[in-house]
Amino acid sequence: MLWLSIHLPRLALEVFGADPDHELLAIVDGQQLIQATAGLKRAGVRPGMRIPAAQALCPQLILRERDTRAERYRLKHLAAWGLQFTATVSMEPPETILLEIGGSLRYFGGLESLTARVRAGLQALGYHYRLGIAATPTAAWMLSVAGDERPVLPEHSLDRRLGPLPMTLLVSTAQHHEALRGLGVETIADCLALPRAGLGRRLGQTLLERLDRALGRRPDPRRPYLPPTAFRSHIELPAEVEQAHQLGFALNRLLRELCGLLLGTGNGVQRLYVTLDHLRRQPTLFELGTLEPSRDPDHLMSLLRERLERVELPAPVIGLGLEARRLQRLEQRPMALLEADAGSGERHWNTLLERLSARLGEPRIRGLSSRAEHRPEQAWQYVPPGEGMAAGDCLERPLWLFPQPEHLGVQAGLPVWHGPLVLERGPECIESGWWDGGDISRDYYVAVNPAGARLWVFRERREPRRWFLHGLFG
């Protein structure tokens, strides 16, 4: 048995898809700053600092709350990627995965060449990493966390190599940490020098067990990672991106992960779904199909780039997602995308919607819903079909609301629309919306024209106090 541990010391930063050297990004966990980019470190920001101190040092710094879900997510995808090197992969959250590589050495042409491939792959994924190699997974993990990349092969003495590592690797609680500190214990060797029974009595058996596992004196079983059957991954961008082609860096990382998974599981994909998120707007969606299932990252990337060129961004992008709903065995034949719906004559609402969506594209099918807002323009919204709520107010509102109010002429002090209007009801004064720059201040009336049309009109409360037609009652 030989274990390779891959430790990602800057994962918490990297889940934000940032280029860690060029952005002033720091990750906070509660009130603690836990990681900072190199740029911030140059400004003197250090992990462990209080947030106000960091802000004082670097006012431009961007803070992000730690996203443990995304980290776990990333780690899972890395584990899937690891399957290309061995069948036995295990996750060691929050930021490490373990590969059993004893059985793969021969296939990959020895340790040197295998680690070289691993390194190249990790580099392509864009992670900062540290490797650790030892006969037990715990020892490999310790070495990788400590940053000691020299392999400890089964013939070497684990005691000697682990001895100088800091004892912090051994303990998980602040209490134990403090206890060992108090005894003057700095390294694992210091720990081994203490009377075993006394140490166990003081710090508990788990500490001894962990020590034994690391040193190979006790079995060290790991739960294997089981690969998924579909792929869906997402990245928050640290800053807004305005140009589609600038998304390449982040998209490439998602694609590499996908291809690692495909490589490890012997699968390919034929259809990819990309989501571009915007602030306060529906995301932009597009799909990409290939003629044959593929798992070649460069090939897929070149297709994606081409597609990206054609995407028109309605707004800056703040995050993006990549999805492959069906992973296909590479040998398998691709399945028809739209299978003919033979048989059932029953047309459910939902089936209709699905069909319409497939034909016209999902964004074209929309529902209407009312919104809790005073401004008539903002008091409704599009929602996905079938969702939303009906208007609940007793107030009289026209069924047809004009996208733009229509300016009305005035005769004898009264507005005119196909003849002079008679004001039936009102005024209803609506003043709202200053916070987004769209403040309105209007007196609304229900009016009738000589032809009997019932109209919703308003007069501006501010100069020049013009009249407008805003809607028609049915």
Place this chain on the structure above:
Amino acid sequence: MANRSPAYAELHCISNFTFLRGASHPEELVRQAAQLGYSALAITDECSLAGVVRAHVAARDHGLKLIVGSELRLDDLRLVLLAPGRRAYGQLSALISLARMAAPKGEYHLTRDDLENGVPDCLALLIAEPGLTDEAVDWFARHFDDRGWLGVPLPRDGCHDERLAEAARHGRRCGLPLTACGDVLMHRRGRRALQDTLTAIRLNTPLPGIGAALQSNGERHLRARHYLARTYPSDLLEETLRIAGRCAFSLDELRYEYPKELVPPGRTPAGHLRELTESGARRRWPEGVPDSARRQIEHELALIRDLAYEPYFLTVHDLVRYARSQGILCQGRGSAANSTVCYCLGITEVDPARMSLLFERFVSRERDEPPDIDVDFEHERREEVIQYVYRKYGRHRAALAATVICYRPRSALRDVGKALGLELHQVERLAKTMQWWDGGRIADERLRDAGFDPEAPVIRRVLALANDLIGFPRHLSQHVGGFVISQGPLAELVPTENAAMAERTVIQWDKDDLESLGLLKVDCLALGMLTAIHKCFDLLRRHGGPDLTLADVPAGDPAVYRMIQKADTVGVFQVESRAQMAMLPRMRPENFYDLVIEISIVRPGPIQGDMVHPYLRRREGSEPVSYPSEAVRRVLERTLGVPIFQEQVMQLAVVAAGFTPGEADHLRRSMAAWRKKGGLGHFRERLIQGMRERGYNEAFAEQIFRQIQGFGEYGFPESHAASFALLVYISAWLKCHHPAAFACALLNSQPMGFYSPAHLVRDAREHDVAVRPVDVLISDWDCTLEGTDGPRAALRLGLRMVRGLSRAGARRLVEARNRMQPRDVQDMARRAALDRRDLRALAEAGALECLGGHRRTAWWQVLGVETELPVFGEALHIREETPSLQSPTEGEDILHDYNSLGLSLGRHPLALLREQLRRRRFRSAAELAVEHNRRLVRTAGIVVTRQRPSSGKGVTFLTLEDETGIVNVVVWPRLTERFRREVISAQLLGVIGVWERRGEVCHLVAGRLEDHSRLLGGLQTVSRDFQ
């Protein structure tokens, strides 16, 4: 137009004392109503009368009729109660109290039951709004038949006709008259954005997300009468006048009755006060009362009788008498406190004669101001006095005054930022720019530095709204110690509510409100120095020293003044701050009155008025003492012609600018509030013009005005300074003659004062006091003296110094140890039932060395203690080997000392680093101390304080400490920008700069900063930063 406008009285209007709903100050509402020509305005805050006094004062100024009322919400209805007379007012106040006391702080709870029986004399409007049921109207009509109305708000929401018709239907059905009412939230339509923002803050949701929870328009303001005429049928408007006509109550009618039990049966208050004063006088002057004092007593008693203030003096006397009977040190201060009567009553220890009768300010007949006595008690025992008050008068007759907590720039920015949807860390960042807030504007470059675009509309909105929000009340808190005590139930005078602290009651008015209405309060304040002095007296008595009280510490001791003149004043009351210490060698106080001046001169008032240097020059004799007039001479003679005290400035306004005493008093009160409310402008004109007319030059007038501004919230009157000066003298005397006992008492009174325990201990050691370490076999909870008082007395650190040790654990430890000396750590842990936390704390502090050897071995033993095995005792005493652990290095020991005790009796950490520092050519504080002026020097030390005083124009002050002493460093703003990182985060800082020496005052003006914190290893140093 105007004369066609109908008359109108607004009967339903809330102010911003209905927190996060009302969007205008009471004063703004009153002013607006007066301008619109309203016949009357009711302020009807929701279940609160907190804003009515301010409205009352404003209404008096504007000649507007004010109606007192309150809006109340029940489950299914909303109504407004109005007080037509004093009885109704009492009922309303009691109802509000009842509702408030029945709910947690900030909320209230009312039932129909409460309304049916509690307010028989109040008028009531039931607000007719959608959702009001017939059943509710029936109930209302039944209970408020001839004093109930349906109030109809018509806010142009599109349901105008329906609202009117529905109200008319209810009215016809139940025979209730209809009246117009505005349901007003703000004084002008323009407050709509702020009102929306308040809603967002209240709902804790950003504005874009709350839509319908907002008002749909800005109609709910005080509307012009011609506009109302277009909105309402005229009979509804006329009805408001009929209702207003029935309301004849004014807050001026409130009369305050003192508790009667202060006077024994059969006596008059005047007779009783005289008796107490006479017997006090016999005690003060056993040889017979001197003539001058006798005359003064008669003068004061006559004045007190004329103003009927006897019960006030008797109340204060009763508190002081109680404290004394419990052995609690206390002292009064304030204008009335420095009277001969108070001296006789034992309220103060400062013999007015000692002040060479400089006080003309007692209580004056002309100035319409209540007497002012604050009583300071030992801070650890004040609670006993407060409980005494509650016990004696009951919670229904005694309550604390409120303190209105208002929005400050930082909190306003934070809340507005959140309401407008900024992200949390953006909000924090924005709030931080507040350090540079200046008169409502944040400089654009500061915003850019913080990563904001000053032109961005959202930022502009945030700033503008925050500016409006500043000064808005946020909630009521309790005053630090101002009690109101009454004869009858207090709740009929002013609503009371629950305070945040359990078993405390607080009224809805603050001290300004009380003062406006001429109601008196008694201030019971907490003062740490009194605790320390008391503990020091006790220590001296127990260890063979003198037996002292506040009254008989020997006065006028030259050794004490010599010590003060050298600024050797760490731990001494008031004069221990850095600014005071810098002033002492120049002031060179040599008598008691000099101390009074010393503590008053280092304050914003005299500093902003540029009074400090003229005073020093005149004192040194380098500038002639002159007076612009004979009248001014009388006011300023005692301070060499330079106004220093708040009282002097007030008197100058009278004698030099022609203010009446009443106006001067108004000025005094505006001074305290101008930062919050502004409004000194017209005083400035009057003052300067008045002084010019009387022939004073303009520069002098401007100076006086600047000083008035400087007093602001920090106004420090002579009458308070005098009592404080006594404590300065006493604490200095103790430090001078009994340094060990004094240091011990200070340590046992922490937290208090300016310096950390580490600093106090170092200062004691510099004064040759032997300080001994914490030891589980010897130390008590408190620090103790060992040996008899005198030069050989040693200070033993107590268990209280050990960080993380529980008080209960320490008590068990001391008890167990006193019964029988423990054999070892395990034995001690078992017999004192110490848990692991306590044991760790003791090991970390090095307090186990006597039992367990060095820290690491002790630690091993502590970790091995089986705390889960109780009763079996000896049998389970586990025998096992202790491994031979290497003893910790000196550096590690020091590190642990600091982490656990905050101080070390070992060498200073920098002593260990001295060689390395020397190699880097850094010199010690002691070496610098003898350096000449203007030399370029290099030094390094641990940063112990960082300060950026608001008056300092961006200058940062750092205090560095090394093993030989401290160095004060001044960093100019430009340098702060360049060495931001070092200024903010360096623990061990190297400074290269110019040594400036003026007499004995030295500081280092930094030219370059270097961070050497790495040399410290893991040492956690603590700096008191930017407080």
